[in-house]
Amino acid sequence: MKHNLILRVVSKFLIPLIFLFALYVQFHGDFGPGGGFQAGVIFSATIILYALVFGVDNAKKVIPAYVLRLLASLGVLIYAGTGVVTMLLGGNFLEYGVLASSQVAGQHLGILVIELGVGITVMSVMLIIFFAFAERGRPALNVESESESELE
Amino acid sequence: MIDNIVDITLLSLIAIHAIAIIRMRSLFAVVMLFSGFSFLSALLFIVMDAADVAFTEAAVGAGISTVLMLATLALTYTSEEADKEEKEPTHNPWLPLSVVVITGGLLIYGTYNLPSFGDSNAPSQLHVAPYYLERSLPETGVPNVVTAVLASYRGFDTLGEVTVIFTAGIAVLLIIGGRRRVKPQVENRDSNRET
Numbered sequence: 001m002k003h004n005l006i007l008r009v010v011s012k013f014l015i016p017l018i019f020l021f022a023l024y025v026q027f028h029g030d031f032g033p034g035g036g037f038q039a040g041v042i043f044s045a046t047i048i049l050y051a052l053v054f055g056v057d058n059a060k061k062v063i064p065a066y067v068l069r070l071l072a073s074l075g076v077l078i079y080a081g082t083g084v085v086t087m088l089l090g091g092n093f094l095e096y097g098v099l100a101s102s103q104v105a106g107q108h109l110g111i112l113v114i115e116l117g118v119g120i121t122v123m124s125v126m127l128i129i130f131f132a133f134a135e136r137g138r139p140a141l142n143v144e145s146e147s148e149s150e151l152e
Numbered sequence: 153m154i155d156n157i158v159d160i161t162l163l164s165l166i167a168i169h170a171i172a173i174i175r176m177r178s179l180f181a182v183v184m185l186f187s188g189f190s191f192l193s194a195l196l197f198i199v200m201d202a203a204d205v206a207f208t209e210a211a212v213g214a215g216i217s218t219v220l221m222l223a224t225l226a227l228t229y230t231s232e233e234a235d236k237e238e239k240e241p242t243h244n245p246w247l248p249l250s251v252v253v254i255t256g257g258l259l260i261y262g263t264y265n266l267p268s269f270g271d272s273n274a275p276s277q278l279h280v281a282p283y284y285l286e287r288s289l290p291e292t293g294v295p296n297v298v299t300a301v302l303a304s305y306r307g308f309d310t311l312g313e314v315t316v317i318f319t320a321g322i323a324v325l326l327i328i329g330g331r332r333r334v335k336p337q338v339e340n341r342d343s344n345r346e347t
Contacts, residue, residue: 025207030294033203035302041211048219069325076318079311094307104293111294111303114310121314125321126216133223136328 004053011053018046026119030108036115040122048130056134065131068124075121079114086110158199166192177237183221190214200269204298 026039051059083094091098096110169189176182190213197206267274288300302310 030296030299032296033207033298035204035296035299038204038207038211041208041216045211045215048216052219072318072321076314079314083307083311094311096304096307103291107292107304108294110307111292111299114303114307115299118310118314121318125317128321129324130216130219130223132324132328133220133227137223137227 007053011049015046015050018042018049022046026115027112029115030111036118037122039115040119041126043119043123044126044130047127051130051134056131056138060131063127065128068128068131071120071124072128075117075119075124078117078120082110082113082117155199159196162192162196162199166196177240179225179238180222182238183218183225186221187214187218190217204296 022039022042022045025034025042026036029035029039047059047063050062082096082099086095086098087093089098094110094114097103097106099106099109166189169185169192173182173185173189176185190209194206194210194214197203197209271277284297284301284305288297288305289295292300292304294300294304
């Protein structure tokens with residue numbers, strides 16, 4: 001799709017907007033519809049759109065594979081870590097009330113943090129799956145420096 | 153009145169999509185129809201006032217899974233047979249058709265015992281739902297009840313869901329992660345996990 005001018009221009013214009021919308025869905029999820037799951041998927045959709053139009057290699061420069069693996073585990077860590085923090089602060093596992101001075105403020109903070117964890121994990125897992133599929137479809141990489149003529 | 157028209161239109165479009173998906177032999181077209189099917193389901197969820205579910209359906213069902221199915225098509229077909237069609241079925245359709253008709257009939261029969269849509273006396277509305285609706289705002293300060301239930305009251309479940317997604321990512325990486333490699337003659341570098 002390298003030569004498709006209209007697609008390139010339109011997606012360059014759209015990608016920041018979709019990004020912004022993903023952030024809105026992520027951090028506004030407690031007031032409107034949405035939350036970590038949806039925001040993560042929308043977030044990964046921007047990168048997938050970028051990869052489809054500008055090529056997987058360019059997309060991997062934006063987010064390298066090892067960063068995605070780190071982020072995928074970081075999200076789960078943030079979520080479970082919030083639970084551990086509430087335990088250390090004297091509450092039950094994932095009892096957000098102890099995180100701040102009042103019950104309501106603690107709940108709000110806790111929900112925001114775990115939604116962030118959900119969003120990060122969902123975003124990076126979706127991208128990991130997409131990149132795994134995209135990489136697999138390309139011609140085989142020659143580990144040894146032998147000819148790969150049989151696969152061409 | 154207008155609700156009925158919208159419902160009937162959406163449901164018949166969904167039915168048309170389903171029949172078209174069964175009849176179609178071109179897999180690319182089928183994937184696209186699946187995407188349309190998901191969008192229509194998302195609209196149906198909007199009509200039923202389930203904005204969060206509709207959001208997920210539109211983003212995951214119509215967006216990501218379509219991309220993944222297209223990627224699977226690209227993986228399983230070489231470029232020469234890119235517009236290849238699904239093979240004609242070789243088996244007789246009557247046995248599966250009768251199984252589907254009987255199961256569908258039983259399911260429709262089962263709906264006669266269900267409470268009608270939005271019935272305030274339905275068992276699901278009488279259990280914990282009133283508690284959530286009345287207490288979630290004063291207890292959590294979050295106006296969106298869905299988020300309050302998902303992240304706070306059922307936080308443990310959601311942790312499990314996130315772990316499931318994480319596990320799915322690991323599984324995909326283990327099965328098809330990395331570029332396909334020509335099998336090297338020397339034994340195991342740590343980089344070639346698959347053969």
